[in-house]
Amino acid sequence: MSHPLRNHWTSSGASKLATRNHGAVIADEALAAAVQLSANWLPERHWPDKALDLLDEACARARIPTISSSADLDADLVVTSLTVAEVLARWVGMPVQELLMCREN
Numbered sequence: 001m002s003h004p005l006r007n008h009w010t011s012s013g014a015s016k017l018a019t020r021n022h023g024a025v026i027a028d029e030a031l032a033a034a035v036q037l038s039a040n041w042l043p044e045r046h047w048p049d050k051a052l053d054l055l056d057e058a059c060a061r062a063r064i065p066t067i068s069s070s071a072d073l074d075a076d077l078v079v080t081s082l083t084v085a086e087v088l089a090r091w092v093g094m095p096v097q098e099l100l101m102c103r104e105n
Contacts (some may be wrong), residue, residue, distance in 0.1 A: 003056040004055075024077040034058070035080035037088050054091075058083045 038051040045053075062077040082096075089096040 024062045024079050026055060026059070026079045027081070029081045030058065030079045030084050031057070033084040037084060037099075039090055040102075041092055054084055054087060055079070057087045061087055 034051045034054045036094075038045070038054050041052045058079045059077075062079050062083055082100075085099055086096050089099045092099070
């Protein structure tokens with residue numbers, strides 16, 4: 001299912017903003033997942049905040065391992081749809097595998 005915000009975000013630069021703030025590159029599939037998953041699983045939240053919050057936390061989650069290790073902090077981190085799903089799974093209290101199976105159906 002496609003959501004109209006996906007095209008708006010791509011053209012408005014939401015992924016560029018997150019890249020600048022977190023140093024993480026947001027894959028197109030992660031952007032689509034944030035829109036779709038937040039629409040399906042976060043009905044009590046409002047657009048576009050619910051998807052932006054999901055992306056923001058996914059970017060932070062991707063950055064955390066580099067803070068506590070000797071990893072290259074200048075290396076590009078890529079946020080994928082799995083990263084987004086892991087964050088949402090934690091928010092809704094559901095195993096990520098179950099969440100992903102629901103997404104496929």
